[in-house]
Amino acid sequence: YTADKSDLYIIKGYGRQESPGYHVLIEGFYYSDDGLVFDTDLAEPEITNPFSNEPTYPYIIIKTGYLEDKVIFE
16 A cells, blocks of 8 residues: 555455464565565464453554565465
8 A cells, every 4th residue: 555655555464363362474575576575474372362252353564665566465
């Protein structure tokens, strides 16, 4: 997303997860011949909280300078 071509916001979400504690891991963020590569993964909770069963919506946002190249999600 960009509003004024000065900054670029790259957003990756994993939708609804049925329990808390999930988080996004960044495996890689780099420029290649094909464009800007944004490689993420969803990590499961390390500890389950027995007192909470609220769903979560893990996501990550990276702000960078504006680029016209394509963004590749892996």
